[in-house]
Amino acid sequence: MRKKLVAVLMTACMALSLAACGSSKSTGGSADSGDNKQITVGFSQVGAESDWRTANSKSMKETFSEANGYKLIFDDAQQKQENQISAIRNFIQQEVDYIVLAPVTESGWDTVLKEAKDAKIPVIIVDRMVKVSDDSLYTAWVGSNFELEGKKACAWLDAYLKANKKDSEKINIVDIQGTIGASAQIGRTNGLEAAVKEHSNWNLLAKESGEFTQAKGQEVMESMIKQYGKDIDVVYCENDNEAFGAIDALTTAGYKVGPDGDVIVMSFDSTNAGLTDVTNGKIILDTECNPLHGPRVKEIIDKLQANQTVDKQQYVDEEIFAADDTVKSVTVDGKEYAVTATTKDVISKRAY
Ligand code: GYE
Numbered sequence: 645m646r647k648k649l650v651a652v653l654m655t656a657c658m659a660l661s662l663a664a665c666g667s668s669k670s671t672g673g674s675a676d677s678g679d680n681k682q683i684t685v686g687f688s689q690v691g692a693e694s695d696w697r698t699a700n701s702k703s704m705k706e707t708f709s710e711a712n713g714y715k716l717i718f719d720d721a722q723q724k725q726e727n728q729i730s731a732i733r734n735f736i737q738q739e740v741d742y743i744v745l746a747p748v749t750e751s752g753w754d755t756v757l758k759e760a761k762d763a764k765i766p767v768i769i770v771d772r773m774v775k776v777s778d779d780s781l782y783t784a785w786v787g788s789n790f791e792l793e794g795k796k797a798c799a800w801l802d803a804y805l806k807a808n809k810k811d812s813e814k815i816n817i818v819d820i821q822g823t824i825g826a827s828a829q830i831g832r833t834n835g836l837e838a839a840v841k842e843h844s845n846w847n848l849l850a851k852e853s854g855e856f857t858q859a860k861g862q863e864v865m866e867s868m869i870k871q872y873g874k875d876i877d878v879v880y881c882e883n884d885n886e887a888f889g890a891i892d893a894l895t896t897a898g899y900k901v902g903p904d905g906d907v908i909v910m911s912f913d914s915t916n917a918g919l920t921d922v923t924n925g926k927i928i929l930d931t932e933c934n935p936l937h938g939p940r941v942k943e944i945i946d947k948l949q950a951n952q953t954v955d956k957q958q959y960v961d962e963e964i965f966a967a968d969d970t971v972k973s974v975t976v977d978g979k980e981y982a983v984t985a986t987t988k989d990v991i992s993k994r995a996y
Contacts, residue, residue: 683945684715686735687744690771691723693823693856694885695915699996700746700771700935707938723748723823723855729756736763742948743767744941745782749825750775757781768944770937772827779956783948786940786958788933790828794835796964796981797910797931799974801878802843804928807970812845816875818868819851820861820890822882828933829853832882832912849876854886861886865893879909884918884930887911891926901926903967914965915996922986925967930986932962935996965990 685708689701701718708716717740721727725748735743736759743765747753753774760767761781769785776782805811819836822829833851840846849872854861861881868876879894881887887909891901899906902925911918914932921927940958947954964974969985984990 682710682713682715683742683949684717684738684740685742685744685945686717686719686731686738686740688719688721688728688731688735688746690728690746690748691721693723694883694913695917695996696883696885696913696933696935697856699915700937702996703936703938704744704941705938707942712942721748725749725752732756732760736760736765739763740765742945745769745774746771747774748772748823750827750830751825754778754781766948768941770941771935784944784954784956784958786937786944787827787960788962789959790831790933791835792831792959792976793912793931793933793962794832795838795976796835796974797832797880797912797929798835798839799976800929800931800964800966800971800983801910802839803971803974815843815846815877816849816872817846817878817880818849818872818876820854820864820868820879820881820886821851822853822856822886824853826856828856828912829882836880854881854889856883856885858885858889858892861889862893863889865890866897869893869897869899874906876907879907881909881911883933884911884913884915884921884927887918887921887927891921903928914963914994916991916994919965919986919991919994922965922967923988923991928967930965932964934960934962 687704692698708714719731721731728748732743743760745767750773754776757767757776758781766783769782771787773785819833821833840848850868852864854864879890881890891909894901894907901907901909908928910929911927912931912933914930918927918930922930944954964981964983965986966983971983973980973982
């Protein structure tokens with residue numbers, strides 16, 4: 645009886661290994677040692693709302709290419725969480741090897757991530773974070789420290805105002821926020837609000853979401869101009885595309901934007917287009933947020949494939965780009981960060 649069982653098992657194993665040789669499609673989420681096996685990755689992307697996002701999608705598509713041994717199922721959720729949830733359910737149904745999620749907002753993921761866990765598919769979160777009741781619902785996260793970005797930007801503003809002897813003047817700030825509930829919005833808004841509390845002369849006149857888009861950034865700026873007009877000294881935009889829209893609105897309304905003008909505009913991302921506006925002072929400071937996550941996610945997958953442990957959370961190092969060299973460095977939480985005075989040469993060496 646036992647002999648018979650062993651023989652049956654051996655035949656089954658041979659059949660399985662033959663099937664594995666004949667097919668390039670992976671059969672599960674485990675770190676299988678199969679050599680040339682194609683790995684299927686389902687990626688739920690937020691949308692295409694900004695230049696940052698375009699660079700991020702490109703990085704993922706280039707990394708998870710057929711030539712590199714992957715089958716990428718890319719889903720654009722058009723900034724809607726319900727679309728992301730159905731994309732994840734589709735990935736589960738298709739038995740992908742890995743699910744990669746760039747979540748639009750932090751909350752609301754428990755149920756669907758539990759479904760992925762029950763299906764034994766590892767989930768890697770990229771860019772913004774998720775807030776879940778149980779950390780085992782995802783395997784790893786890689787992205788930016790958004791609150792640190794906000795703090796760096798405000799430390800720069802503090803030093804810049806001091807250098808220009810404006811540190812005792814009243815400074816009126818408006819915040820064009822990102823998508824409400826997204827980590828990038830939460831961190832950058834928190835960074836600003838903490839700095840406003842620390843400066844008795846800083847006044848946060850208004851905050852409103854520009855949804856990380858140029859069109860909405862422009863619309864919000866137009867309404868803020870109507871309400872506060874010449875009182876506005878600083879426009880704190882939570883990404884480059886909002887800054888482009890805000891600059892358009894300000895210029896159209898007759899404001900001079902820049903170091904010698906009526907108003908200064910700060911931004912985040914440091915895309916090529918954003919940094920081009922830094923070289924001409926339209927954006928006075930652009931705090932980097934790096935979108936090139938493809939290789940970082942790949943490194944996590946490579947380790948999981950090799951049964952190695954991965955860091956649960958991994959922050960990316962980022963730079964600070966200013967229109968001039970008034971401020972050479974800023975210190976945040978005891979750590980010093982260099983500030984780069986932006987030139988065309990600086991931009992030409994960058995990839996996005
Ligand atoms: O700053 C913005 C994009 O989550 C870091 O989303 C990302 C942000 C980025 O739309 O441009």
